[in-house]
Amino acid sequence: MSSQLSSLEVNPVDYTNELKKPLPKSVYQQIELDLPRTFPGNPIFESPAGTRAMREVLHVCALQNPTIGYCQSMSFVVAVLLLLYPKAHVVNILNILIRDIVPGYWTHTMTGLQADIKVIEFLISKNLTDLYQHFKDLRIDVGTISTAWLLTLFSTTFPICTTLRLWDYLFAYGSSAIIKIVFCIFKLYKPKLLQLSDLIEVTSFLNERFKVFNNWDDLISELNGCNIPDERITQLQKNATIEIEKRTKERQLGSLKNTKFTLEELHELYQHFSTHPKSSGGTLPTSELFNVLLHSPIASEKWNEWSEQGKKALEKIFDENSDGTISFKEFCVSLAVYSRGSREEKMKFSFQVYDMDKSGSIEKDEMLHYLMNHYKCSGLEEEKTKAQNITDIIFSKYDENQDGKLLCL
The missing domain is CATH 1.10.472.80 (Ypt/Rab-GAP domain of gyp1p, domain 3)
Incomplete structure (x- = not known):
C-alpha cells in the first residue's frame, strides 16, 4: 500500500476511549447484521478475533463520523485493511477514504x-x-x-x-x-x-x-x-454533484408538502439545515439539533434554555429511526408538528417529550420537569410555580388507577 499510509499517526488512547462510548441503536444493529455477511467462509473474519476487530473499527469509525454512522459495504473495506494494519490505524485510513478520497459514497444520500x-x-x-x-x-x-x-x-x-x-x-x-x-x-x-x-x-x-x-x-x-x-x-465530479444535490433537494422538498410549511419556508429551512458546518450527506448528528433550532428561520422558541434532559428527549423524537443522525425530512416533520401541528398532533408530540425514559407512560416527575422547562423557555418565569399545581391536577383527574403513570390513548 502507498507509503503515505505508513506514516499515519494514530492515538491508541483515543481509540480505546471511543470504544467505551455507545453507538446509536440502529447503527449497532446494522453492524451486527453485516459482520457475518462479510467475506463469509473466510476463517480469518469468521474467527472471534477477526469479528471483534471488525466490530471495534466500525464502532469507532461510526462515532467519529456521526452523519454516516455505518453504511453497508464498509465492513468489506475494513476487513481487507485489517489484514495489513493495526485497528487504530485502520480507523484513520477509513477516515481518509470517507473525507478525502470517496466522499459521499457511504452517506445517506450517496x-x-x-x-x-x-x-x-x-x-x-x-x-x-x-x-x-x-x-x-x-x-x-x-x-x-x-x-x-x-x-x-x-x-x-x-x-x-x-x-x-x-x-x-x-x-x-x-x-x-x-x-x-x-x-x-x-x-x-x-x-x-x-x-x-x-x-x-x-x-x-x-x-x-x-x-x-x-x-x-x-x-x-x-x-x-x-x-x-x-x-x-x-x-x-463537481458538476455532477451540483446536479444531483439540486435533484435531491427538489425531491425532498416535494415530499414535505404536507408539513404545513410553505414552499418558501421549506427552501429557507433547507438552506439553513444543509449549510450547517456539521451537515453532511443530508444529515446532522443529533447532538447538533439545538444548534440548528437555535438559529432556525421558522421556530422562535428559546431553545438554548432547555435543560439537558429535555434536549435529550427532543433529540430522540427528531431522530425517528434512532440512527444517531437527523435527516432533513425528520427535522421538518418533527418541527412542523411541534410548531404548527393540530391539537391532537401536539398532544401526541408532547407525550413523547414527557416520556423521557421512553417507557410508554408519563410519570409525575417527567411531566413536572417538562412543564417547568416549557415555562422557562417561553419566558414565563412567573408561571413556573404553577407547574406543580398543573401536574397534580392532571394526575388527579386522569390517573384512574392511581399508579402514578399516564398512558397515551
Missing part, C-alpha cells in the same frame, strides 16, 4: 457515488461510443454494473492481490483514480462486451474474469495510457 457513476457514464459516452450505444440498446445501466465495485472499493470484485494494487493507485492519485479504474475496465473488455446480448451475460462475463483476474499488466497499461486529465474528471 451523492458522491451517484456523481461518480454519472461521470463514468459520461466518459464512456464520449470515449467508448460504440460500447455506450450497445449498452443503451440493451437498456444496460452502467451504475447497475459498477455500484458494488465502487461501494466496496473493488474488495468483493477482484482477488485481494489485485484489490491492493488498485488501492495503491487510488491512494496515490486520489478521487479521480476510482473513475479511471472503472472506465479502463470497460475499455479493456470492450471487444468482448460488444458481443454480449443482455445484462445477465455482461455481469456473468465480468464476474468470471474478475474471479481469476490475471490481466493486471493490461489494466495498468490502460490506466497509464488514459489521457483524460485528472482536472477534467474533478470538474466533472
Whole structure:
C-alpha cells in the first residue's frame, strides 16, 4: 500500500476511549447484521478475533463520523485493511477514504457515488461510443454494473492481490483514480462486451474474469495510457454533484408538502439545515439539533434554555429511526408538528417529550420537569410555580388507577 499510509499517526488512547462510548441503536444493529455477511467462509473474519476487530473499527469509525454512522459495504473495506494494519490505524485510513478520497459514497444520500457513476457514464459516452450505444440498446445501466465495485472499493470484485494494487493507485492519485479504474475496465473488455446480448451475460462475463483476474499488466497499461486529465474528471465530479444535490433537494422538498410549511419556508429551512458546518450527506448528528433550532428561520422558541434532559428527549423524537443522525425530512416533520401541528398532533408530540425514559407512560416527575422547562423557555418565569399545581391536577383527574403513570390513548 502507498507509503503515505505508513506514516499515519494514530492515538491508541483515543481509540480505546471511543470504544467505551455507545453507538446509536440502529447503527449497532446494522453492524451486527453485516459482520457475518462479510467475506463469509473466510476463517480469518469468521474467527472471534477477526469479528471483534471488525466490530471495534466500525464502532469507532461510526462515532467519529456521526452523519454516516455505518453504511453497508464498509465492513468489506475494513476487513481487507485489517489484514495489513493495526485497528487504530485502520480507523484513520477509513477516515481518509470517507473525507478525502470517496466522499459521499457511504452517506445517506450517496451523492458522491451517484456523481461518480454519472461521470463514468459520461466518459464512456464520449470515449467508448460504440460500447455506450450497445449498452443503451440493451437498456444496460452502467451504475447497475459498477455500484458494488465502487461501494466496496473493488474488495468483493477482484482477488485481494489485485484489490491492493488498485488501492495503491487510488491512494496515490486520489478521487479521480476510482473513475479511471472503472472506465479502463470497460475499455479493456470492450471487444468482448460488444458481443454480449443482455445484462445477465455482461455481469456473468465480468464476474468470471474478475474471479481469476490475471490481466493486471493490461489494466495498468490502460490506466497509464488514459489521457483524460485528472482536472477534467474533478470538474466533472463537481458538476455532477451540483446536479444531483439540486435533484435531491427538489425531491425532498416535494415530499414535505404536507408539513404545513410553505414552499418558501421549506427552501429557507433547507438552506439553513444543509449549510450547517456539521451537515453532511443530508444529515446532522443529533447532538447538533439545538444548534440548528437555535438559529432556525421558522421556530422562535428559546431553545438554548432547555435543560439537558429535555434536549435529550427532543433529540430522540427528531431522530425517528434512532440512527444517531437527523435527516432533513425528520427535522421538518418533527418541527412542523411541534410548531404548527393540530391539537391532537401536539398532544401526541408532547407525550413523547414527557416520556423521557421512553417507557410508554408519563410519570409525575417527567411531566413536572417538562412543564417547568416549557415555562422557562417561553419566558414565563412567573408561571413556573404553577407547574406543580398543573401536574397534580392532571394526575388527579386522569390517573384512574392511581399508579402514578399516564398512558397515551
